Amino acid sequence: MNQPWEAEHVVEPSLAAALIREQFSDVPAGRVEAFGQGWDNTMMLVDAELLFRFPRRQIAVDLLATEGRVLPKIADALPLAVPRPEWIGQPSDDFPWPFLGYRMVHGRTGCGLRLTAEQRFAAAEPLARFVRALHDVDPTPLSLPADTLGRADLASKRDVALERLEKVEALGIVEDTSPWREAFRQSIPPAPERRVVSHGDLYSRHVLFDDDTQPCAVIDWGDVHLGAPLVDLSLAFMLLPEPARERFFEVYGEVDDVTRHLARLRGIWHAASELVYAHDVGDANLLMEATTSLEHLR
Numbered sequence: 001m002n003q004p005w006e007a008e009h010v011v012e013p014s015l016a017a018a019l020i021r022e023q024f025s026d027v028p029a030g031r032v033e034a035f036g037q038g039w040d041n042t043m044m045l046v047d048a049e050l051l052f053r054f055p056r057r058q059i060a061v062d063l064l065a066t067e068g069r070v071l072p073k074i075a076d077a078l079p080l081a082v083p084r085p086e087w088i089g090q091p092s093d094d095f096p097w098p099f100l101g102y103r104m105v106h107g108r109t110g111c112g113l114r115l116t117a118e119q120r121f122a123a124a125e126p127l128a129r130f131v132r133a134l135h136d137v138d139p140t141p142l143s144l145p146a147d148t149l150g151r152a153d154l155a156s157k158r159d160v161a162l163e164r165l166e167k168v169e170a171l172g173i174v175e176d177t178s179p180w181r182e183a184f185r186q187s188i189p190p191a192p193e194r195r196v197v198s199h200g201d202l203y204s205r206h207v208l209f210d211d212d213t214q215p216c217a218v219i220d221w222g223d224v225h226l227g228a229p230l231v232d233l234s235l236a237f238m239l240l241p242e243p244a245r246e247r248f249f250e251v252y253g254e255v256d257d258v259t260r261h262l263a264r265l266r267g268i269w270h271a272a273s274e275l276v277y278a279h280d281v282g283d284a285n286l287l288m289e290a291t292t293s294l295e296h297l298r
Helices: 013-023 059-077 117-136 155-170 178-187 230-239 242-252 257-281 284-296
Strands: 032-037 041-046 049-056 085-089 099-101 197-200 206-209 214-218 225-227
Touching: 013 032, 013 041, 013 049, 041 225, 049 059, 049 085, 059 085, 059 099, 117 197, 117 206, 117 230, 117 242, 155 178, 155 214, 155 242, 155 257, 178 257, 230 242, 230 284, 257 284
Parallel strands: none
Antiparallel strands: 032 041, 041 049, 049 099, 085 099, 197 225, 206 214
16 A cells, blocks of 8 residues: 655656756755655755755645745744745756755754653743744734645544554554554544644654754744644644643643643654654654654653
């Protein structure tokens, strides 16, 4: 069965270099090297200081276009750095989709740091201030898409969550996933109606940390949309153990019980998805961090 992270188009460094040189005379693209990939995009490091993102799947095309349009409008309102798109590539005979280029945002992804409990506690306040600032941005002038992917509809994710948790157990990654499966077998309420500017995919891989292991940037904004706060608040359940999580919510502000419950469920679904993906692609760092996330979600 095809997995949702399998690429429809693969961009190699040679093709990326040719596309960039052809479309941007101000970018020499003398050195282009693979920098990583996610479900939706392939990343290329260009001349050691620029990062270009190329869609891997058709579904990512509109997401990347939204990111390129929205990020310049909200960056100054946020207390952590975010990428600022400067180069917008157009489809061509060699590559069918638009692509984006940014100046590097420096830092290390949270999934690669093996953060201690103390480091996670220290991260709780800056992360809460970031999410609060994002959710306080006025969405009116942004023309954001709605949550057409059902990110906050946890009832619709029940079957996938159970399937992936069972696979996590079958693969031997976690010995017993019954506590998390039981959470999804209970009645799942709809999300409260409040809508905010939402990052849409906020987890350890999309949070960068500086040399002092403090959060310094948030990347990968393809899922930015007008959505339920719980989608971003799931970060607190995945990344933070309980004492740090409570500090996060003290700083973020009051959150109703239904939103907390659904944020936890989304965290379980997301962590299970990360585990299956990380195992499939051989990402040891993400596998370990997602296992830690699942423990935080007990």
